[in-house]
Amino acid sequence: QVQVVETGGGSAQAGGSLRLSCAATRAIDDFSMSWYRRAPGKQRELVARISDSGSTEYADFVKGRFIISRDNAKKMIYLQMNSLKPEDTAAYYCTFNGVYWGLGTQVTVSS
Numbered sequence: 135q136v137q138v139v140e141t142g143g144g145s146a147q148a149g150g151s152l153r154l155s156c157a158a159t160r161a162i163d164d165f166s167m168s169w170y171r172r173a174p175g176k177q178r179e180l181v182a183r184i185s186d187s188g189s190t191e192y193a194d195f196v197k198g199r200f201i202i203s204r205d206n207a208k209k210m211i212y213l214q215m216n217s218l219k220p221e222d223t224a225a226y227y228c229t230f231n232g233v234y235w236g237l238g239t240q241v242t243v244s245s
Contacts, residue, residue, distance in 0.1 A: 136160050136234040143226060143239030146218050152241060154213040156228030165231040167204060167211045171224035171241075181226070182213060195221075218243045 142154040154169070168183040182192045182202035190202055201214040211228065218241075225238040 136230050138228045138230050138234055138236040140226060140228045140236045140239040143241045145242045145244065148218060148220055148243055148245045150218050150243070151214070151216045152218065154215065154226055154228075154239060154241075156211045156213075156236060158209045158211075158230050158234075160209065160230075161206070162204065162209050162211070162230065163206045167202075168229045168232065169202060169211075169213045170227045170229060171222075172227070172238075173221075173224040176224075178227070184211060215241070220245045 137159040139157050140154060146152050164186050166183055166185045169181040170178050171181050172178040180193055181196055182200055184190050184202045184204050199217045204211045220243045222241060222243050225240050227238045228236045
C-alpha cells in the first residue's frame, strides 16, 4: 500500500500563484506521477503528468501557467501554479502511477 499526501492548497487572487506538494510513502523513481483536479459539479480531469524519465504533459487549460516537477530523492512531486484563474478553483489530487490517490487539497481562486 502506498500513501500520497497533498499539501499547499489554499486561497489566492486571480493572477497569483500557489505551489502544491505531494509526498509519497515509497520511492517514486520508476513511476509516473500526476495531478488531477475536480471542480464542483464537474468530472475529475488530468492537470499534469510527469513520467519516470521526467517528461511532462499538461492539459491545454494549464499550459504555460503550471509546472509539474519531481524530486525522487524526497519522494515528492510538485505543481507550481502561476497566473491563477477563478476557473482553477478545484480540489487537486496527486496520484502515484494512477493507482494510489491522495485525499486532495483545495485551491480557491477569487477574482
